[in-house]
Amino acid sequence: MSDCLFCKIVAGEIPSDKVYEDDKVLAFNDIDPQAPVHFLVIPKEHIKSSAQITADNSHIVAHIFEVIAKIAADKGISENGFRVVTNCGKDGGQTVGHLHFHVLAGRNIGWPPG
Numbered sequence: 001m002s003d004c005l006f007c008k009i010v011a012g013e014i015p016s017d018k019v020y021e022d023d024k025v026l027a028f029n030d031i032d033p034q035a036p037v038h039f040l041v042i043p044k045e046h047i048k049s050s051a052q053i054t055a056d057n058s059h060i061v062a063h064i065f066e067v068i069a070k071i072a073a074d075k076g077i078s079e080n081g082f083r084v085v086t087n088c089g090k091d092g093g094q095t096v097g098h099l100h101f102h103v104l105a106g107r108n109i110g111w112p113p114g
């Protein structure tokens with residue numbers, strides 16, 4: 001989508017601090033980190049949110065979780081653990097309308113969310 005911030009990051013029109021990339025997904029550090037480790041994993045394909053996951057595109061979510069596990073191992077955060085969050089829509093606190101998974105680590109992430 002031409003007016004989507006994360007599609008522009010995928011296209012390289014807006015720079016990002018890349019953590020991982022393959023043909024289907026991109027991971028990059030969040031511009032406003034909420035924990036010592038805070039990166040986002042997104043599908044390269046534009047999907048608005050987790051409310052738009054269907055049988056036709058759910059394979060990308062499985063792939064994203066494979067990628068998260070791989071990055072977590074590479075970053076050495078698997079043992080202490082991490083939080084994976086996807087905000088959906090207004091009440092879910094989503095501010096960028098392109099599906100993304102936050103991965104937060106490096107401190108004890110509180111629960112429940114605010």
Ligand code: 5GP
Pocket residue numbers: 005014016017028029030031032033086087093094095096097
């Ligand atoms: P949401 O609020 O939609 O769950 O998460 C959007 C996230 O994208 C926020 O954590 C925000 O800091 C991050 N973000 C917004 N604009 C940019 C940007 O231009 N570059 C990067 N790396 N992160 C961004």
Ligand code: ZN
Pocket residue numbers: 001004005006007008045046047097098
């Ligand atoms: Zn997009």
